[in-house]
Amino acid sequence: MTKIDQIETMILDIPTIRGHVLSMATMRTQTAVLVKVRFSDGSEGIGEGTTIGGLSYGAESPEGIQSAIETYIAPALLGRSGDDVNGAIQLIDKLIKGNRIAKTAVEIALWDGLGKRLGLPVSQLFGGAVHDRLPVAWTLASGNSETDIAEALKMIETRRHNIFKLKIGKRSVREDVAHVARIKEAVGDAASVRVDVNTAWSLQDARWGLKGLQDAGCELVEQPVPARYRRAMAELTKGYEIAVMADEALNGPEDALEVAAALAADVFAVKIGQSGGLKRASEVIAIGQAAGLGLYGGTMLETGLSTAAALQLFSTVEDLAWGTELFGPLLLTEDILADPIIYRDFCVEIPKGVGIGAALDPDKIEFFRRDGGRTMKAVVGE
Numbered sequence: 001m002t003k004i005d006q007i008e009t010m011i012l013d014i015p016t017i018r019g020h021v022l023s024m025a026t027m028r029t030q031t032a033v034l035v036k037v038r039f040s041d042g043s044e045g046i047g048e049g050t051t052i053g054g055l056s057y058g059a060e061s062p063e064g065i066q067s068a069i070e071t072y073i074a075p076a077l078l079g080r081s082g083d084d085v086n087g088a089i090q091l092i093d094k095l096i097k098g099n100r101i102a103k104t105a106v107e108i109a110l111w112d113g114l115g116k117r118l119g120l121p122v123s124q125l126f127g128g129a130v131h132d133r134l135p136v137a138w139t140l141a142s143g144n145s146e147t148d149i150a151e152a153l154k155m156i157e158t159r160r161h162n163i164f165k166l167k168i169g170k171r172s173v174r175e176d177v178a179h180v181a182r183i184k185e186a187v188g189d190a191a192s193v194r195v196d197v198n199t200a201w202s203l204q205d206a207r208w209g210l211k212g213l214q215d216a217g218c219e220l221v222e223q224p225v226p227a228r229y230r231r232a233m234a235e236l237t238k239g240y241e242i243a244v245m246a247d248e249a250l251n252g253p254e255d256a257l258e259v260a261a262a263l264a265a266d267v268f269a270v271k272i273g274q275s276g277g278l279k280r281a282s283e284v285i286a287i288g289q290a291a292g293l294g295l296y297g298g299t300m301l302e303t304g305l306s307t308a309a310a311l312q313l314f315s316t317v318e319d320l321a322w323g324t325e326l327f328g329p330l331l332l333t334e335d336i337l338a339d340p341i342i343y344r345d346f347c348v349e350i351p352k353g354v355g356i357g358a359a360l361d362p363d364k365i366e367f368f369r370r371d372g373g374r375t376m377k378a379v380v381g382e
């Protein structure tokens, strides 16, 4: 039996290429928790757990993710079979409530290790890829309309992106709608324009906002109101033609079922970290498909590592009608992968190779790591 021998975690702080202005925080650095699992046959798997803006986006912080892994998840898994990924997922779900991003980081490393030992990409473990590339959006979040327009036009010209998501919700609804209208007018039919409010609006704000956004030619609004306002989401979904997407409201398959049953979204933003791993994300996808909803491959602005893992799963999905936003590596000043993820012709390519299809650049890891890393080992004879 191939056992789980060691689990190492470390925190990486990587600068972003510009300030990323969100309704709840401005990011100038992205912090990723890296996990390395070493197996008894000498094989290794890598994973990542990343959130947005420290504790301003969700309930898990990078430091909390690392602590949950080393204090609770690793001791439960050390000495167990490395090939029994489902068994590991079920055990950890029984022992540990919530902490989905921490669970995801370890699960990715287990899938990666299994794929490498079998000589297969992780997509094959989910039945096989049906796409070799997927459309990829870019987020305009400089906080300035002129800068955003220049950035959008450059992206269209270089054929990198023709789907733009605008981060709004920090200013008044009126100012935000005017900002979106200016950008849509500048890009015209050459690009799709969408917005993410990151829960910043009340229902009253959202009624005005959706009306204005719709008139401006914006196609989709992501999480306009707080995650728990399911009835407000249902009213907005029913009341306007513009598509309403659930993001913060979707923390795993149970939420997906409730949102679908409440008719509280047109589209699911599926995030592997927020779902609790690749397996749980595949369940969120299945619920969205069964409910006839649109699907979108979301990101927590992860590095190339977790982006590669997400691509392995999303490549197996029949129809991601709204594409993906897996541009995380492009927001960072440097990629931490030896062979960066490829972006071209408005798409992101599914990485080739075994496991998640990603290898770390050891010099970059050494440069960006916050501390010395922490390693937990299996007790001999366990």
Ligand SMILES: [Mg+2]
Pocket (backbone or CB within 6 Å): 196, 198, 222, 223, 247, 248, 269
């Ligand atoms: Mg979002």
